[in-house]
Amino acid sequence: MDSAAPRLPVDAEGRRPAFFAEDGVDQLVTMVLELATELWVLRERVFVIEAVADRHGLPLKAEVETYAISEAERAKLEGMRVTMMGQLFRTLNRDHRPVDADGKA
Amino acid sequence: MPFELSHELKAAHERDSLARQDFVSSLRGYILNDMAAGMKARFEDEVEPALVRSLGRAVQSQDEVHAAMRKDTYFKFYSSVRYNAQEMVWRAVIPGVEAALPDLSRQIDRLSSHGGGSLSLNPDLDIPENVAGLDVHLMPGGYANTETAAAGAVYDNGLAVFSAGFMGPNLDDIGLSMSNYVKRRFPDFHPARILDCGCTVGHNAAAWAQTFPDAEVHGIDVSASVLRYAHGRAQSLGLPVHYHQMDATDLAFEDASFDVIFTSMFLHELSLKDIKAFFVEAHRVLRPGGLLINMELPPNQELEPYDQFYLDWDCYYNKEPFYRAFRDQNPEDLIVAGGFARSDYFRFTVPQFSFTDEDAFIAAVNAPPSFDGETGRLSASLNWFGFGGWKAKI
Numbered sequence: 001m002d003s004a005a006p007r008l009p010v011d012a013e014g015r016r017p018a019f020f021a022e023d024g025v026d027q028l029v030t031m032v033l034e035l036a037t038e039l040w041v042l043r044e045r046v047f048v049i050e051a052v053a054d055r056h057g058l059p060l061k062a063e064v065e066t067y068a069i070s071e072a073e074r075a076k077l078e079g080m081r082v083t084m085m086g087q088l089f090r091t092l093n094r095d096h097r098p099v100d101a102d103g104k105a
Numbered sequence: 106m107p108f109e110l111s112h113e114l115k116a117a118h119e120r121d122s123l124a125r126q127d128f129v130s131s132l133r134g135y136i137l138n139d140m141a142a143g144m145k146a147r148f149e150d151e152v153e154p155a156l157v158r159s160l161g162r163a164v165q166s167q168d169e170v171h172a173a174m175r176k177d178t179y180f181k182f183y184s185s186v187r188y189n190a191q192e193m194v195w196r197a198v199i200p201g202v203e204a205a206l207p208d209l210s211r212q213i214d215r216l217s218s219h220g221g222g223s224l225s226l227n228p229d230l231d232i233p234e235n236v237a238g239l240d241v242h243l244m245p246g247g248y249a250n251t252e253t254a255a256a257g258a259v260y261d262n263g264l265a266v267f268s269a270g271f272m273g274p275n276l277d278d279i280g281l282s283m284s285n286y287v288k289r290r291f292p293d294f295h296p297a298r299i300l301d302c303g304c305t306v307g308h309n310a311a312a313w314a315q316t317f318p319d320a321e322v323h324g325i326d327v328s329a330s331v332l333r334y335a336h337g338r339a340q341s342l343g344l345p346v347h348y349h350q351m352d353a354t355d356l357a358f359e360d361a362s363f364d365v366i367f368t369s370m371f372l373h374e375l376s377l378k379d380i381k382a383f384f385v386e387a388h389r390v391l392r393p394g395g396l397l398i399n400m401e402l403p404p405n406q407e408l409e410p411y412d413q414f415y416l417d418w419d420c421y422y423n424k425e426p427f428y429r430a431f432r433d434q435n436p437e438d439l440i441v442a443g444g445f446a447r448s449d450y451f452r453f454t455v456p457q458f459s460f461t462d463e464d465a466f467i468a469a470v471n472a473p474p475s476f477d478g479e480t481g482r483l484s485a486s487l488n489w490f491g492f493g494g495w496k497a498k499i
C-alpha cells in the first residue's frame with residue numbers, strides 16, 4: 001500500500017453494546033467470528049492456489065507435504081500470525097461498558 | 106454472494122480482502138435469512154407462549170417482544186453476530202478503499218469531463234448533526250463531509266458487501282423498482298425533472314435516469330465526499346445526473362421546479378423535525394401535479410409486534426437513532442403536514458425489479474399493497490415499501 005495514503009478510521013465512534021450478561025462473552029463472539037473469517041480467507045486462498053497449480057500441471061499437493069520452511073520464512077510467518085492475533089483480539093482494546101436497550105449507558 | 110461493482114471507481118481489493126468480503130456477505134445472508142427465521146420460530150414456540158402466560162393476554166407491543174427477547178439466548182447470539190457482521194462489512198472494504206484513495210480524486214476529475222452530468226459543491230453549507238455527529242449504521246467516520254471521496258467509496262464498497270446481493274448488480278434495485286413502479290403504474294405521467302434527496306453515492310438517482318432517459322435527473326446530499334463519488338460513478342456509467350451539495354430541509358431550488366421528488370432509505374436517518382421540514386420543501390419545489398415518492402421501511406402500524414421489533418433492531422443496536430421514531434409515524438399524516446392533500450396520499454409495495462420478470466412486476470404494481478414480515482427488509486423474498494403523494498393541480 002502507498003505509505004502516503006490517508007488513513008481511514010476502521011471503528012465507529014462510541015461503545016459497543018453488550019448482549020450477554022456475563023462479562024466477555026460479547027468479545028468472545030467477535031473473536032470466534034474473526035477466526036472464522038480468517039479460516040475462510042485461507043480456505044479460499046488454498047482453493048485458488050490448487051486451481052492455479054492444476055492449470056499449470058504442477059503436483060502441488062504432493063510438494064506441499066514435503067516442503068521445508070526456511071528460517072526467513074518462519075520469521076515472516078510469525079509476523080503474519082501476530083497480525084492475525086491483533087484482529088482476533090481487537091475488541092479487548094475497546095471500551096466495553098454495557099449499554100442498555102435504549103443505547104444509554 | 107455480493108455482486109462486484111461494475112463502474113470504474115470500484116476499489117481493487119486484495120484477494121484476502123475479497124475473501125473477507127465474501128465471507129461477511131454470506132454471513133449476513135445467513136443472519137438475515139436463516140438466523141432470522143430461527144429466531145422467529147424461537148419466539149413463536151417458546152418466548153411468546155411464556156409471555157402470553159405471564160401477561161394474561163396477547164402480546165400488544167414491540168417493547169414487550171423486545172424485553173422478553175433480550176433474555177433469550179438465540180436473540181443474544183443473533184444480535185451479537187449481526188452487530189459484528191456490521192463492523193466486519195466496513196473492516197473488509199476499508200483497506201482496499203484506503204489504497205485506492207490517492208488515485209480516486211484523479212479518476213473522478215478525469216471522468217468529470219466525460220459525460221453529461223455535473224457536480225456543484227457548497228463549502229459553506231452547515232452539515233446537520235445527524236450526519237456530522239454520528240457514525241450512522243456503524244460506518245466508521247460516517248458520511249464525513251471531507252475533502253476526498255473516501256466516505257462515498259466506503260459506502261459504495263460497503264453496500265456491495267452489506268446488501269449480500271439483495272440490491273441487484275449495481276446496488277440500484279431500489280431506484281429501479283421505484284422508478285419502474287411509477288412508469289408502469291402511471292403510464293401517462295412523463296416527468297421532465299426528477300430530484301433524489303439524500304442520494305449518497307447517487308446510485309438510485311442514476312437508476313431514475315436509466316428508467317426515464319428523457320428526464321433531467323438531480324441528486325442532493327449534505328456530504329461533499331459522497332457527492333464527489335456519486336458524480337464520478339454516474340459519469341463512469343454514462344448516466345447524466347446533476348449532483349448538488351444541499352440540505353433537504355432547505356432546498357436551493359425554485360418553487361414548482363420538479364415533477365418527481367424521490368427519497369430512498371433517507372427519512373429514517375432524519376429527526377422528525379427535519380422530516381417535517383423536508384416534506385414542506387418537497388411540496389414547495391414540486392410542480393402542481395408532481396409526485397413525491399419515498400422508499401422506506403414499512404411503518405410499524407402495518408406490522409405485527411414481532412415484525413416491528415425485528416425491523417427496529419437497527420435503532421437500538423446499529424446506530425440508527427431516528428429509525429424507530431420515524432417508523433412509529435403514520436406516513437400519511439407526515440406528508441399531509443407538509444401540504445399534500447390526504448386524498449392524494451398513496452402507499453404501495455413492489456417486488457424487486459432486478460429479479461422479477463416483467464409480467465409479474467406489472468401485476469404486482471397494480472395489486473393492492475401487501476404487508477408481511479418480509480416487507481421492506483433484506484431477505485430472500487423481499488418486497489419494497491413506498492409511499493407518497495401528488496401535489497394538487499391548480
Ligand SMILES: C[S@@+](CC[C@H](N)C(=O)[O-])C[C@H]1O[C@@H](n2cnc3c(N)ncnc32)[C@H](O)[C@@H]1O
Binds near residue numbers: 235303352
Ligand atoms: C441512508 S443514506 C441514503 C441512501 C440512499 N438514498 C440510498 O438509497 O442508498 C442517507 C443520506 O442522507 C444524507 N443526509 C442526511 N441528512 C440530510 C439532509 N438534511 N439533507 C440532505 N441529505 C442528508 C446523508 O449524508 C446520507 O448520504
